[in-house]
Amino acid sequence: GEDVEQSLFLSVREGDSSVINCTYTDSSSTYLYWYKQEPGAGLQLLTYIFSNMDMKQDQRLTVLLNKKDKHLSLRIADTQTGDSAIYFCAESDNSKLTFGKGITLSVRP
Amino acid sequence: KAGVTQTPRYLIKTRGQQVTLSCSPISGHRSVSWYQQTPGQGLQFLFEYFSETQRNKGNFPGRFSGRQFSNSRSEMNVSTLELGDSALYLCASSSRTGDNSPLHFGNGTRLTVT
Numbered sequence: 554g555e556d557v558e559q560s561l562f563l564s565v566r567e568g569d570s571s572v573i574n575c576t577y578t579d580s581s582s583t584y585l586y587w588y589k590q591e592p593g594a595g596l597q598l599l600t601y602i603f604s605n606m607d608m609k610q611d612q613r614l615t616v617l618l619n620k621k622d623k624h625l626s627l628r629i630a631d632t633q634t635g636d637s638a639i640y641f642c643a644e645s646d647n648s649k650l651t652f653g654k655g656i657t658l659s660v661r662p
Numbered sequence: 663k664a665g666v667t668q669t670p671r672y673l674i675k676t677r678g679q680q681v682t683l684s685c686s687p688i689s690g691h692r693s694v695s696w697y698q699q700t701p702g703q704g705l706q707f708l709f710e711y712f713s714e715t716q717r718n719k720g721n722f723p724g725r726f727s728g729r730q731f732s733n734s735r736s737e738m739n740v741s742t743l744e745l746g747d748s749a750l751y752l753c754a755s756s757s758r759t760g761d762n763s764p765l766h767f768g769n770g771t772r773l774t775v776t
Contacts (some may be wrong), residue, residue, distance in 0.1 A: 586764065595666075595752055596767040641705065648693065648759050649718050652705040 557644055559653035567662050571629040575642035575653055578623060582644035585618060587627045590639045590655070599627070599640075634660045663689060666768035668753050669695075674774045680741040683771045687734050687755030693717075694736040695765060696728060699750040708751075711736055712759040748775045 556578045565571045579587065583604055588596040602609045602616045602625075609616045615628040625642055637660045643650040667686040675681050687694050695718075696708040707720040711730035728738040734755075740747055750772050754765040 581698075584764065588767070595668075596754075598764055598766055601764050642772040643705075647718060648695065648710050648756070648765075649707045649720070650697075650705075650713060651707070654704050 554557075556651035557642055557651055558655045559640075559642060561654065562657050562659070564659045564661060565632050567632060567634055567660055569632055571632045571636070571658055571660075573627045573629075573640050573642075573656050573658065575625040575627075577625065577642070577644045577651075579621065579644050579646055579651070580620075582646060584645045585616075585625050585636055586641075586643040586645065586650065587616065588641045588643065588652075590641065596641065629658075632658075632660050634662065636660055666753055666766055667753050668745045668751075668768040668771050669676075670771060671775075672772045674776065675743050676776055677743055677745060679702055679743050680739060681743060681773060682737055682739050683751055683753075683773070685738075685753030685755075685768060686737045687736070687753075688757075691755035691757050691766075692734050692736065693756045693763075694728065694730055695754045695756075696736070696738050697752045697754065697767075698722075699752060699770070705752070708738065710759070717759055743775045745775050747773065749773060 564609045586601040587599040617626045639655040643652045643657045693712045695710040710718040730736045750770045755765045756763040768771045
């Protein structure tokens with residue numbers, strides 16, 4: 554079955570880049586997603602990438618996809634305190650998303 | 663454009679009761695999915711509705727059910743509540759079904775079962 558793995562915690566200094574990694578198992582996934590969750594809130598769609606792409610850039614966000622290794626990463630440039638949150642990667646299979654456990658990103662001043 | 667709206671935001675129920683949660687998708691979106699989020703199990707898929715038909719269902723007992731109306735609004739119902747049903751229930755909508763469009767989530771309904 555599908556499985557998505559993420560590390561649990563990352564701490565970075567404000568202004569540095571953050572890199573969040575994720576591995577997935579379902580090679581048939583069409584989309585791979587990154588969502589952000591702040592305390593008490595739902596999931597905010599940050600970005601997504603088609604499985605036939607290697608890279609997608611969207612302002613401060615860069616997504617890299619290594620389909621051979623089933624590895625997805627999200628790079629946040631110039632990380633700000635407002636980026637502190639839990640980040641989830643997810644793979645899709647026929648509209649059903651399978652999420653990782655989420656990584657807590659802590660940005661220190 | 664308004665986002666996905668879920669009501670109520672918070673609910674407290676007693677074991678054995680039933681509960682109904684409501685979700686209004688983004689205007690024009692016809693697919694609605696429901697997810698349960700708990701600290702132990704993380705985010706788990708409950709079901710997806712498109713054009714008033716359930717397209718996909720996760721591994722949850724029959725106490726969890728849902729429906730979709732002709733205006734794409736959706737409700738989910740949990741009967742005979744158990745303590746383990748305490749969770750954040752998230753609704754997501756997308757413009758199409760299948761893997762053709764991204765899912766946008768609401769802020770969720772926090773259900774506490776005592």
